[in-house]
Amino acid sequence: MTTQSKIWPLEQAAELVRDGDVLAIGGLSLNCAPMAFCRELARAGRRDLDLVAVVSGMAVDWLIAAGCLRRLIMGLTSFEGFGLAPSFRMAAQTGSVEIEEWSEHTLICALQAASAGVPFMPTRAGLGTDMPALHPERTWEAVDERSGERYLACAAIKPDVAVIHVHEADALGNARMNPKLVWFDTELVKAARKVVVTAERIVDTASFRAAPERTSIPSFAVDHVIEAPRGAWPTACWPEYPYDGDFYRAYQRAARDPSSFAELFAEHVAPIQEQTQR
Amino acid sequence: MTTQSKIWPLEQAAELVRDGDVLAIGGLSLNCAPMAFCRELARAGRRDLDLVAVVSGMAVDWLIAAGCLRRLIMGLTSFEGFGLAPSFRMAAQTGSVEIEEWSEHTLICALQAASAGVPFMPTRAGLGTDMPALHPERTWEAVDERSGERYLACAAIKPDVAVIHVHEADALGNARMNPKLVWFDTELVKAARKVVVTAERIVDTASFRAAPERTSIPSFAVDHVIEAPRGAWPTACWPEYPYDGDFYRAYQRAARDPSSFAELFAEHVAPIQEQTQR
Amino acid sequence: MSATDTDYTIDELVVSALAREFPDDTVAFNGAVSFVPVCALLLARATHAPNLIWVAGSIAVDPQPKEIGESTLSDALWGGATMLQSSAADFWPYAQAGRLNSFCFRGAQIDAFGNVNNTVIGPYEKPKIRLPGGGGMADLGCQVPRIYLWSTTHDPRTFVSKLDFRSGLGYGDGGDHRRRLGLQGGPRVCVTNLCVMDFQEDSKRMRLRSVHPGVEVEQVVQATGFELVIEGDVPQTPAPSGEEVELIRRLDPTGARKREFS
């Protein structure tokens, strides 16, 4: 027996996700989302995904515009200072995608319940708000009999696949954010059945052995490694490149007109099919 | 108003803990326990402490030998290859200190419940063992009605004081393990009402600003900073110094005879009073 | 600090009014599109609250940015930090345990009890306008003891008698509702482009504390969709001092704060 490589070609990335999967994607807002991977899903025309995206924006918008989603499980979806995410907004307003709103922390609790192998995680977050009642089968208020204290129980959400973007990875699956800013990504990694890492660069394992305290994710937690230079674009991959504000602005301008949007989307992501009308 | 310094003198360390407090100490087995701080508690003759020590050894033994503890809340107490901790063993066998045995993870769950502000944390750990029944008011089996899944609920333990040892800290409370191995220490830090950091060295805040990704604990989580060079001795402060195997062996040899032990203990820790007979 | 003859703009007034609310023991962090609070926290730290700690976007602790960029969650704000948090999940317990004690919210809608909506305008299932979502509002409203509200659009569409969706908890249904839920603290003030409001002690209803220079009480009443508590004479919000204005302009040289005023 010899050691196995986990390297997977970007062009075949979409094969790692099946129609109907629960997919979780990393990044935080304008930072370090696995955009190249999402583009592949859009091009392959994956359908009926349940997408878990804690604090996202452009990635969600791409997947909605390409018709990949059945349901969005989210904390926040926005382009921040660049405005509301247009396809997300339209899908929510027309009902073409089911929007399951959580909050950042309650969604993390649900992922942590999955990784810990417990039925739910308790938290004070969300008490007294309208959020828990949106999905009462997954979030419910309870009282601890012994202390009399209230809590919100968040049932486990176990993604079929989690995809995150990092600076460096090796063929064994070791992954490094450099420096180590993991956002919520390691929570997705721990919770998911299958983990895919896209990386700016593939490096030798020796590079991890030379600075083991800087490794962000251990090899055994990763199933596939995909080389994807500038794979977070147009989000940032700090400190290597910033988010592309020009693209965000151009995207928003184009979104005002369906044919302009189709043109921009075809050029940068994938041809739009008739899927958004379903 | 000017910015405040959190620096506190080692000689007055014991003033930070009151008789009867729930005290949590960091480190893991032979690694990086706040030994200099424990020595000060022993010298000051603190009494009736409830000590939370997840995986400890020498620190527990010192505090027991000095008569500081009412109760030990623990996962593991051992000198590893250097044998059983003699004062711990004797105290357990004579009943002079109440030993509340948990497991590593269930104890961490109890601390995490405290930091999250929830009544309990659920886990699968400990199911089917004799451990939960030792403290049924703090750990109890339950079944989630919706999924039918079993879990062990671990009630919150909120230490009055947590003390950990690090390589470097500044007057604001920023603390750095170098490299960043925090063991269970950050779980104690997040859970406790008051946090004390002992540090090999006090450094300028500029040192943290120069490498912010290497800071282990943020200033606002720390209440007091104590300079304590070689403050983890005889445990290790990797990579700066190893555990002192010779001391562990000498300690074990001395423990076979009360007067030898009293002599060694007076020399390295504190004079033994008649407290162990209580 | 009293009104001066200094030239200042409305954004500077709002920033200075909010800044004055932060005590010296503030440990605050900020969310997305939070230019006014970021600027106010920087101002407070530079004036009356030298021990104030601000964590940029729950990532960078105590940073010293040269300017405020287009995103208040991104690296433009991280320069000079004492710590870069590696994991947001690892960071949360500091808020839950009360070490991080302050957060600033704005909402598309705000009600009389300081609850906020950033989820939908109209019914949830078929919204008229889908907003970004609550994000951390549902978490922080419950868990951070000191909430500061701000708005740059004081009008009846923002200050409503009934939210279309309660994304973040203020005082809930008012009175002791938070306490019944087992929660500490609550909103302290709401600073808008017209006035500063606080909360009546027992009812927890929003109360007019001061009106900005040039604003009439009646104007605020008309701009507020719920019944505002008004007790006695309402003073004027102190204008920013010359020093404050100068500091604001130095701390936010590109005028990022103005993005919220359009």
Add this chain to the structure above:
Amino acid sequence: MSATDTDYTIDELVVSALAREFPDDTVAFNGAVSFVPVCALLLARATHAPNLIWVAGSIAVDPQPKEIGESTLSDALWGGATMLQSSAADFWPYAQAGRLNSFCFRGAQIDAFGNVNNTVIGPYEKPKIRLPGGGGMADLGCQVPRIYLWSTTHDPRTFVSKLDFRSGLGYGDGGDHRRRLGLQGGPRVCVTNLCVMDFQEDSKRMRLRSVHPGVEVEQVVQATGFELVIEGDVPQTPAPSGEEVELIRRLDPTGARKREFS
């Protein structure tokens, strides 16, 4: 691999017998005073299981130590690692989620269902001997699907019909007890200084699988405080090959493994 004429010592036999149990997809970590398993994991990785991943003391991932020191939880084992975990609490979920799939236990007492005691000999409140405590046993026995037991003191004081305290869960009361608790997996084998045992499929009672060279079945029966399942002829444990012995001595040049045999 068959018996050879190679000189080997009992520790090398036990290490090699345990090593052969680890499949290539093993992701194991170790606890305190675990010289035999550490040595066995290193041997397996160097022979039939090149993809095996061992995490030293839940800290150092896939290290390449030059020798095995006095502590299996400390830095002597960390050299050449691909990752140093920064936080044990951060690391746990990898075990809970099944990514870390293997752990080795020894206990002061082991019962017929592979449950272990490392807490007390005698009653808990007034023990005859207070042991170090269960540590991670109660956690890992429940959460890690593949448990490997070992002991270097196969005698009736160690292999008992009833534990004084159940610190770690094996198959509990036997049969489907683990499944009723909602738990996966369980102990796979128990390797001792006399024999290799596995577990009967339905009853989950310990079963004699092979006796070490020079050991009689009756000797094992006498050394075991509970009734051991014996089905048919019991083969001999294959002795370590010359290559295995050489590797063991190279991987553990100071003979740390011998500390467990006294």
